[in-house]
Amino acid sequence: xxxxxxEATVWTWLAEVxxxxxxxxxxxxxxxxxSVGVDDDxxxxxxxxxxxxxxxxxxxxxxxxxALQAHGVDDVRIVTQLSPxxxxxxxxxxxxxxxxxxxxxxxxxxxxxxxxxxxxxAAAVSRRAGGASSAVPSVACPHCGSTHTELTSQFGSTxxxxxxxxxxxxxxxxxxxxx
Amino acid sequence: MDAKVQYLLRLGDNALVLSQRLSELCGKGxxxxxxxxxxxxxxxxxxxxxxxxxxxxELEGRGRDExxxxxxxxxxxxxxxxxxxxxxxxxAHTLVRQFYFDxxxxxxxxxxxxxxxxxxxxxAGKALKEVTYHLRRSGDLVVRLGDGTALSHExxxxxxxxxxxxxxEAFNYDAIDxxxxxxxxxxxxxxxxxxxxxxxxxxxxxxxxxxxxxxxWMQKGGKAGRHSExxxxxxxxxxxxxxxxxxxxx
Numbered sequence: 540x541x542x543x544x545x546e547a548t549v550w551t552w553l554a555e556v557x558x559x560x561x562x563x564x565x566x567x568x569x570x571x572x573x574s575v576g577v578d579d580d581x582x583x584x585x586x587x588x589x590x591x592x593x594x595x596x597x598x599x600x601x602x603x604x605x606a607l608q609a610h611g612v613d614d615v616r617i618v619t620q621l622s623p624x625x626x627x628x629x630x631x632x633x634x635x636x637x638x639x640x641x642x643x644x645x646x647x648x649x650x651x652x653x654x655x656x657x658x659x660x661a662a663a664v665s666r667r668a669g670g671a672s673s674a675v676p677s678v679a680c681p682h683c684g685s686t687h688t689e690l691t692s693q694f695g696s697t698x699x700x701x702x703x704x705x706x707x708x709x710x711x712x713x714x715x716x717x718x
Numbered sequence: 719m720d721a722k723v724q725y726l727l728r729l730g731d732n733a734l735v736l737s738q739r740l741s742e743l744c745g746k747g748x749x750x751x752x753x754x755x756x757x758x759x760x761x762x763x764x765x766x767x768x769x770x771x772x773x774x775x776e777l778e779g780r781g782r783d784e785x786x787x788x789x790x791x792x793x794x795x796x797x798x799x800x801x802x803x804x805x806x807x808x809x810a811h812t813l814v815r816q817f818y819f820d821x822x823x824x825x826x827x828x829x830x831x832x833x834x835x836x837x838x839x840x841x842a843g844k845a846l847k848e849v850t851y852h853l854r855r856s857g858d859l860v861v862r863l864g865d866g867t868a869l870s871h872e873x874x875x876x877x878x879x880x881x882x883x884x885x886x887e888a889f890n891y892d893a894i895d896x897x898x899x900x901x902x903x904x905x906x907x908x909x910x911x912x913x914x915x916x917x918x919x920x921x922x923x924x925x926x927x928x929x930x931x932x933x934x935w936m937q938k939g940g941k942a943g944r945h946s947e948x949x950x951x952x953x954x955x956x957x958x959x960x961x962x963x964x965x966x967x968x
Contacts, residue, residue, distance in 0.1 A: 592765025622840035692751035693855050694758040718847050
């Protein structure tokens with residue numbers, strides 16, 4: 540180590556660690572790096588999982604460790620923090636734009652599930668009962684921008700995504716679920 | 719064993735056993751979307767089980783980690799409710815089992831997110847969003863099948879009736895549950911049961927399904943380690959590697 544290590548530098552390094560499932564965004568864009576602590580030559584990175592069962596969690600920890608070691612930090616400590624629970628509201632604006640450019644629709648509305656869990660459930664019930672779709676966020680197609688889209692599957696290729704189809708350009712696309 | 723450790727093991731066992739049941743359907747779902755949904759729900763539950771087991775193992779202080787708790791206990795040491803170990807039947811059966819579970823799980827996890835125990839509240843707070851999504855999906859599907867064709871209605875009604883006797887156990891509190899209630903850790907049975915009955919009633923009404931009698935006779939025993947024979951087979955498959963090659967590691 541030639542220069543003294545500072546937190547800002549570590550953040551720039553972490554900004555280059557790609558999410559293993561969606562490599563177009565970094566772990567910082569994803570909002571899962573909660574804090575960085577520097578103590579002499581040791582670095583503590585606090586991460587929060589996206590979903591309890593996200594299989595990428597361990598890969599992300601290893602990637603963070605590897606990236607810091609590549610920059611000469613040998614003493615890396617990873618702390619997992621569950622609370623406050625991760626939410627898609629923590630996705631950075633840059634991250635949202637990158638997702639869109641990659642063909643994944645970013646979360647349409649922020650934190651539906653946190654603002655009203657019971658409300659969310661009630662909305663689902665009224666939607667089924669033939670209510671208007673006002674409670675359902677409109678998801679814009681990442682390809683053509685149309686909001687004339689429909690849900691085809693509540694789950695997609697990873698736990699964090701759902702499958703949609705655009706009725707305008709007819710392209711199927713992944714939607715990063717609001718969480 | 720400490721009551722809180724036992725309570726944590728029950729939470730972990732319910733999530734793990736249902737996760738394993740759903741995993742059995744990987745690649746066998748009736749439609750691609752359903753296949754993905756079942757396995758994603760299984761994955762969420764597995765993640766939750768790991769968090770509960772890790773917490774239980776640390777609190778117990780005997781050096782048992784999540785793997786030891788999942789792989790190195792026999793059926794009588796599992797404390798899940800009988801509902802989650804019921805085998806996968808036809809798809810209506812699988813879905814109704816899920817809906818009964820999800821409804822209970824949603825209200826339980828919601829209450830645990832407000833638990834007096836900070837660590838339990840953190841895990842539940844994390845799980846709550848996942849559990850809410852599960853319940854929306856299984857409730858939607860029960861309505862679609864119940865209020866679908868004559869055949870789907872018949873299958874769903876049959877499943878609702880057959881699984882009903884396994885739904886009472888979750889609200890049948892024993893000394894451990896009551897200790898958790900007294901400590902402000904877990905919600906009282908009466909509250910949970912009222913919420914469960916109200917939501918199942920709403921969905922069944924919409925699904926044109928007949929709700930079985932709430933005061934019907936209910937099966938029990940899972941929480942005390944007395945299981946149906948189904949759990950043994952499930953564990954035999956899930957624990958095969960550790961039974962055949964004790965201590966095997968990646």
